Amino acid sequence: MNENNMHYNENDIQVLEGLEAVRKRPGMYIGTTDVKGLHHLVWEIVDNAIDEALAGFCNHIEVVINKGNSITVKDNGRGIPVGIHPKTGVSTVETVYTVLHAGGKFGGGGYKVSGGLHGVGASVVNALSKWVTVTVYKDGKIYETKFENGGKTVQKLTEIGTCEENRTGTTVSFKPDPEIFDTDIYDYETLKVRIRELAFLNKGLSLTIRDDRDMEDTTGETFLYEGGISEYVKFLNVSKTPIHDEIIHLEGEEDGIFFEVAMQYNSGYNDSIYSFVNNINTHDGGTHEEGVRRALTRVINNYARKANILKEKDESLTGDDVKEGLTMIISCKHPNPQFEGQTKGRLGNSEVRKLADNVFSAGFERFLMENPKEARIIIEKTVNASVARIAARKARESTRRKGDLDVINFGGKLEDCKEKDPSVCELFIVEGDSAGGSAVKGRDAMTQAILPLRGKILNVEKARVDRALSNEEIRTIITAFGTGIGDAFDLSKLRYNKIIIMTDADVDGSHIRVLLLTLFYRFFKPIVEAGHVYAAQPPLFCIKHGKTIKYVLNEEERDTYIASLNPNTKYDIFRMKGLGEMDAEELNETTMDINKRILRKITVDDAIAADEAFSLLMGEEVEPRRKFIEENAKYVENLDI
Ligand code: 28F
Numbered sequence: 228m229n230e231n232n233m234h235y236n237e238n239d240i241q242v243l244e245g246l247e248a249v250r251k252r253p254g255m256y257i258g259t260t261d262v263k264g265l266h267h268l269v270w271e272i273v274d275n276a277i278d279e280a281l282a283g284f285c286n287h288i289e290v291v292i293n294k295g296n297s298i299t300v301k302d303n304g305r306g307i308p309v310g311i312h313p314k315t316g317v318s319t320v321e322t323v324y325t326v327l328h329a330g331g332k333f334g335g336g337g338y339k340v341s342g343g344l345h346g347v348g349a350s351v352v353n354a355l356s357k358w359v360t361v362t363v364y365k366d367g368k369i370y371e372t373k374f375e376n377g378g379k380t381v382q383k384l385t386e387i388g389t390c391e392e393n394r395t396g397t398t399v400s401f402k403p404d405p406e407i408f409d410t411d412i413y414d415y416e417t418l419k420v421r422i423r424e425l426a427f428l429n430k431g432l433s434l435t436i437r438d439d440r441d442m443e444d445t446t447g448e449t450f451l452y453e454g455g456i457s458e459y460v461k462f463l464n465v466s467k468t469p470i471h472d473e474i475i476h477l478e479g480e481e482d483g484i485f486f487e488v489a490m491q492y493n494s495g496y497n498d499s500i501y502s503f504v505n506n507i508n509t510h511d512g513g514t515h516e517e518g519v520r521r522a523l524t525r526v527i528n529n530y531a532r533k534a535n536i537l538k539e540k541d542e543s544l545t546g547d548d549v550k551e552g553l554t555m556i557i558s559c560k561h562p563n564p565q566f567e568g569q570t571k572g573r574l575g576n577s578e579v580r581k582l583a584d585n586v587f588s589a590g591f592e593r594f595l596m597e598n599p600k601e602a603r604i605i606i607e608k609t610v611n612a613s614v615a616r617i618a619a620r621k622a623r624e625s626t627r628r629k630g631d632l633d634v635i636n637f638g639g640k641l642e643d644c645k646e647k648d649p650s651v652c653e654l655f656i657v658e659g660d661s662a663g664g665s666a667v668k669g670r671d672a673m674t675q676a677i678l679p680l681r682g683k684i685l686n687v688e689k690a691r692v693d694r695a696l697s698n699e700e701i702r703t704i705i706t707a708f709g710t711g712i713g714d715a716f717d718l719s720k721l722r723y724n725k726i727i728i729m730t731d732a733d734v735d736g737s738h739i740r741v742l743l744l745t746l747f748y749r750f751f752k753p754i755v756e757a758g759h760v761y762a763a764q765p766p767l768f769c770i771k772h773g774k775t776i777k778y779v780l781n782e783e784e785r786d787t788y789i790a791s792l793n794p795n796t797k798y799d800i801f802r803m804k805g806l807g808e809m810d811a812e813e814l815n816e817t818t819m820d821i822n823k824r825i826l827r828k829i830t831v832d833d834a835i836a837a838d839e840a841f842s843l844l845m846g847e848e849v850e851p852r853r854k855f856i857e858e859n860a861k862y863v864e865n866l867d868i
Contacts, residue, residue, distance in 0.1 A: 246327065246378040249354035253407055256351045265408045266417055268352045272300040272399050275349060277425065277506060279304030280432050281560065285396070289435040290422060291447070292413045296440070297358075297402035306365035306395045309384060318384035320361055320372055324353045325380065349399070353378035355407050362398040364390050377404065423450045427462070428506050428558055430455030456489040456556040463554045467493035470552070470608060471601040477590030479582065483562050486582050488519055490555040492605055496612075498550040502557035504564050504574050513567070513574030515559045518583025524549050526591050531606045544613050551612035557583070619713060621696065641707050642667045642677040654678060654707060654723040655763070655819070658730040658739050661807040666729065668811030669819055676723065678707055680739070701746060710751065718753045726754065727826065729763040729818060731805045732780075744829060760829040765806055765818045772798035778817050780825065 249256050257267045269290065279285040285304035293299055308319040315322045327350050353359045359374040369390050373382035405411045415438045422436045430452055437447025452458040457474045470492050478487035502509045502516045509516070527549045531537035537544070565575040595602040642663075644652050654676045657663045663679025670677060680700055695701050705712055709722040728743050730736035740762055747755050754760060766778035768785045772792060779785045785800065792798060806814065818824050 246325065246350060246354035249327065249351050250377050250407065253355055257355070260407055261409050262412075262414070265403055265410060265413065268355065268401065268403055269298055269300070269413075269418060270421070271348060271352050272298070272401070273422075273425070274506075276300060276302035276304065276397070277429065277432075279397075280429060286431060287433045287435070289437070289447075290418060291437045291439055292415060292418070293400070293439050294443075295402070296411050296413050297400060298413070299398065299400040301396065301398040303394075303396040306363040307361070307397050309363055309365060309370050317380075318370075318372065320363055320370065320384050321380060324349045324359065324361060324372070324374060325378055326350055327354075350378065352401055355404055357402040357404045359399065359401040362387075364394045364396045364398075367392040367394075419448065424459075425506060426450030426452050427456055427459035427556075428503055456487060456558055459556045460489045460491050460554050463499050463556075464491055464493050467495055467554070469493050470604050471598075473598070473601065475591065475594050477586055477594075479586035479590075481582050482578075484576075484579060484582060485560040486515065486558075486579070486586050488555065488557045488583075488587055490553060492608055493552045493554060495552045498553045498555070500550065500553065500555045500557070502559075502574075504559045504561055504566075506558075507566075508572070509566075509574050510570065510572035511568050514576055514578075514580040515557055515574050515583045518580040518585075519555075519557055519587045520546050520550075521580075522584045522588035523591065526588050526595070527606060527609055530592075530595050530602060531610060534603070534606065536603070536606050536610055542613070542617065544609050545616070548613040548616060549609045552608060559583070640678065640703055642670075644670075644674050644676040645672060646674050649722050650724050652676065652723045653725040653727055655727045655729050656680060656704070656743065657806070658736060659807050662729070662805075662809070662814070665806070665809055665811045665814045666819065669813075669815035671819075671821075675819065676707070678703065695746075695750070704746070705750070708751065708754070710754070712750050716751070716753070718757065721754060721759065724759065725761055725826075726759050727761045727763050729765070729806065731807075732765050732767050732803075733805070736806075747829075755829060758828060758830060761826040762829060763818050764825045764827060765809075766803050769801040769803055769817075770798055771801070772796050778803070 253260050253264065257264045257271075259267075273288065273290065276285060276288045279302055280288065282304075285302045287303045289299075289301040291299040291301075307323055310319060311317065312319045312322040315326060317325075328348070353374050354377050356374070356378070357376065359378070361372050363370040363384075367389055368386050369388040370384050371382065371387045372380070372384040375381045403411055415436070419436050422434045426432060426434045427450075433449055433451035435447050435449040437445055439445065454461075454474075454476075457476045460474050474489055474491045476487070476489045478485070480486070500516070502512060504513070504515065524544065524546050528537065528543050531544065559574065559579060561574075561576060561579065563576075567573045567575040595605075646652055651674050653674055655666055655670070655678065657666050657677055657679045660679050660681060663677055666677045666679075696705075707722065708726070709720045710716055710718060711720065726747075728740050730739045744755075744760070747760055764780055767781055768779045770777045770779065770785065770788060773796075777788055779788055789798065789800075803809070803817070806818070809817070816823060
């Protein structure tokens, strides 16, 4: 794309308008006169330096915030031509800085502007500045010209000294006019982030940013990425967990249009896809993005079918499926970009769609062929996304199906309470039929409902929503809650203020409790977050002395209690039976009676940490799960009620 610049000459400059127009309506040229517009001036100048880099003549650009919030931008390019411009009769440097649209973009000469939106150029910056100084290093000489108060030439281009023969470049310093801008204070971070982005987008180009406002001669920060957008992807994935090592980097060129893409999947569920045209972020996508998305979906589907990971009967993967956990940078350099849309954030050039599709599909297909291990990891990730998407859809349809999950349809499993006001109602989810029977007899039938569970419920961490919904126990729970799930979830429809998990104090009981918590956390998170979920705590020991009966939860409490007794007291200790062996009265007394029982409220104070904990717990690893069962007090706060 550099050839275009070879025939460049000074005739390309066209004189269109005076700088006064810019000062009258700055918004038309730089968008706003707020802090954003202030920074925009820097990008106008930096863009010119980037153009020189894109032309292949510059590999270092420096931006300095000076004392007093003036800016200096320096490049080591060829230097703006210093000869007299035939149309204006003044030096080209002066012409570029005083004639609106003198950048060549409108002159048809082909000097590229890196930003399609920008590139209105140096003269706009000059028009909106208190002062500007331009220094050019060329042919062993140093030239300088100066402007003041909106671009009035106060010093014609003058040879002010000599330099080494091989030193070339352009240095521009300017101070934004405080009469134009709401603020005159530059933000280092804002400049740095964009400078770093420009370094990612232009491989091999080094960019330095320095803040000299507080202290001179600081070194600043230099960004140089030989890997270009691959390093951008690596940077974006740094706090994520990539699922394959290599960052896939593909590029191609046709008719002076350069296209490249870099990508890597991570274990997350969100995507970070950013696209650029001539270094400008195309927020609203466009043809370059469309080409890639189309090709990505097609190539993955083809591979998945061929490898039989996707069976004949399976639905095809969608664009959403294939971008789950995808970090991707798309960059296109186009000599004549058409920006569309309200905010001009969309690339419209239709020829780019094909180029993007071709470059991406050929390269990505090849990557998959050459890296079968990575290919499988990637395809399986996208297939999982698809399974989850289909399952979620089924779940929604299922909860919508009239009558299917209605309370009416219980078949007698739920022993509901008489009271209908949820604020006083409780649902006991009880392990086993026999405990269920005792609980029904021992309950307060007015406010306490009993749902007995037969055996263990499905581990929803290991099963997708569709399988979970085909599980009888889970369907019953969903129905009992009354809230629905997925899109249809409605917390206000919860039929009980307290949902109490009542399981044995042994390992099996703990396991069932964790399975239920996982189910609640995954499907009914708001219920957990709102503090509706509790664990009943059946006592492990009963201590009788005289007429007093004391139930304690564990050995520690037992020993503490005994130590507190008069040493002469005679007492008996009974190890409590499992829930199933207690009669109704015992169960009521120890575990259900509002005045005597001990409940533990399940809280989720840190949703993210809890989510991770649940994954860890309920995933493949057995050991951490055992640990949770022992330590689950971390997410559970003791509460005496
Ligand atoms: C700190 C900002 O502005 N760098 C620039 C060049 C180089 C050439 C050029 C610029 C003439 C008519 C535009 C040199 N030699 N940094 C910069 N480096 N402009 S701006 O040409 C200016 C054109 O319109 C340049 C041969 N061709 C071009």
